[in-house]
Amino acid sequence: MSDAEPDAPAEFTPQAVVIGLLIGCLLCFANLSFGLQTGWISMMSLQSALIGFLVSRLLPRPLSAQEVIVVQTTAVATGTMPLAAGFVGIIPALKLLDPLRDGSSPINLSWTAAIGWSCSVAFFGVFLSPPIRKQVIINEQLAFPSGTATAQLIAVLHKMPPPETTVRRRLGYIAIEQDMDIHTAEDDEAEATSSETNTPENVQSDGWRALASSFAASGVVTLVAYFFPAIFSIPLFGTYLAHQWLWTFTPSLAYVGQGIIMGFPTTLSMGLGMLVGWGVLSPLAHLSGWAPGPVGDMTSGSRGWILWTSLAIMCTDSLVSLLPVVAEYVADIFPQRGRETHTKEDYDTETEDRLVPNTWVVGGVLVSVVAGTFLVWIVFGNDGIKPWATFLGFVLGGLLSVLGVRALGETDINPVSGLGKISQLFFAWIQPGNIVANIIAGGVAEAGAQQAGDLMQDLKTGHLCGASPRAQFFGQLVGSAVSIVVTTTAYALYNRAYEIPGPSFPAPTAYVWLSLARLLRDGQLPEKTGIFMISFGAVFALVSAVKTYAARRQLWYSRLIPSGVAFAVGFLNTPSFTIARLIGGIAEHIYRTRYARNKRDIRLIVIASGFVLGEGIMSVISLVLKTFGVGVASCWGCVPGLCGGCPA
Secondary structure, eight states: OGGGGGGSOOSSOHHHHHHHHHHHHHHHHHHHHHHHHHSOOOOOHHHHHHHHHHHHTTSSSOOOHHHHHHHHHHHHHHHTHHHHTTTTTHHHHHHTOOHHHHSSOOOOOOHHHHHHHHHHHSSTGGGGHHHHHIIIIIISOOOOHHHHHHHHHHHHHTTOOOOOOOOOSOOSSSOOOOOTTSOOHHHHHHHHHHHHHTOHHHHHHHHHHHHHHHHHHHHHHHHHHHHSGGGGOBOTTOHHHHHHHOOOBOOOHHHHHHHHHHOHHHHHHHHHHHHHIIIIIHHHHHHTTSSOSOTTOTTTSHHHHHHHHHHHHHHHHHHHHHHHHHHHHHHHHSOOTTOOOOOOOOOOOOOGGGSOOHHHHHHHHHHHHHHHHHHHHHHHHHHHOOHHHHHHHHHHHHHHHHHHHHHHHHHSOOOHHHHHHHHHHHHHHHSTTOHHHHHHHHHHHHHHHHHHHHHHHHHHHHHHHTOOHHHHHHHHHHHHHHHHHHHHHHHHHHHHHSOSSSSSOOOHHHHHHHHHHHHHHHOOOOTTHHHHHHHHHHHHHHHHHHHHHHHHTTOGGGGGSOOHHHHHHHHHSOHHHHHHHHHHHHHHHHIIIIIOSSTTOOHHHHHHHHHHHHHHHHHHHHHHHHHTTOOOSOOTTOOTTTOTTSOO
């Protein structure tokens, strides 16, 4: 093998990096827009690989499977920076500070300051993944369902042998719907059909048509909705429920596409949360006088009131799901006396020249922590957070990132929000009373866990398809570096054209961050929220325990148990966002179970990707129109106060 290495084709090529950056920039704008609207972003690793493959087929030399993996890694690193750097949560939360209540004036970061903050958290998590790759991917062979699904797709597109994997069940929001322990003649026939219909030529032809048509449809709908806002605010259940209780419907094709990508189990959990939060608790709080303000008000209205129950659900679900991970991690570090230990076979076939050297990792961690601590001090000063506290934030973020990576490997869900809350709890103890420090420390932990998880998911794909970890590492670094400027500039443009948080971009997770920081400082809860937080927290602690048990043993009913985090997101977002995603999840379930030609049918994935990218790109055009003063054409049909482009 070593003799052939000098002649091995390059993987970290200019073509792969450029295509990855282009796709990543599109995803960055889309994720920033959707994240500010709903608090939810999509990693889009499988979609990035698929689009990268389609684009590369137009080149004189199509990219190899390993280059496509570099495309995917670079694109994901670029596209997820809005969450990693806190532009959909942390930054808007700092704008909501109240001098009288929080002891700090609102913090509006300039473009330069936002660049400094992004640089402080953009690379720390990248250096955390290589050291634990061997443990979680090679030795323990954790599933990483999305990474495995992406590897399976790439193998099909490039006519490679199926990746060796033991993953059999759909554990997350992207399907790995294969149960090959029972292999029948029908399965052989289906696989034969799959190899015929999913040839590169067929995928290129069908894929481009599906992607272009869905992209165009989503873009047209989005542009029309900009000029006629009533299109995205339909009083589906009548004007009374729409105006009084915020029950409207946004027929966004991008939201439908996101629902397809999330999958039916996740969107169903969100739908159940919507029914409980907005159909039961919101009217109960308002009619009982516990939240007397307008329903949509985040301070005195029932939307702000149910936020606390959502926070309790998210925290308990994240903590309970992490307990088995912590227990196993501790058991590995401190083996019990008398317990038989087994030496695990080393399945890693990578040579040293393809791995990330330990000296790079150690140097990168030290430089990123020291530089990050200094930059945070420059941006926020001593009144914001002390340098020693920032340093502790990085240390805690590193420890929590290990837990996040393991949870992602087992469940396909990276509990970054829960890990951020753990950091907030810790900093409420070591730096009490400082809300700014509390939020910043949580952001540092969230950034590390997000980036470490993203790269580990991609490294799983690379391991299954024979890609160089070092090439992927370079792709992650380049994507993160470019996305610093792209994300910061995009946020500055949105912030200039729209009120953030505001009607068009409510930034719901900003209120989650700020609310927990205030609770940890003051210990005061809105009226009657305590009993509901305890009750729902206890219920979802049990639900999460059962779901975690079932998922870790790959029991069939695990996907029927609601996801606590997704259920809580149904509280955070108004029904208009959730209904469209639920429609997408239902469409995904019906298509997968009734109309898919075989297990590897990717047509619906292509269409969903076009929906998401179409609205994401058109949101940039809408942003330009808004910046130059081009407003709506007509407010006819708008429900007062519910159409983002029209005056209340």
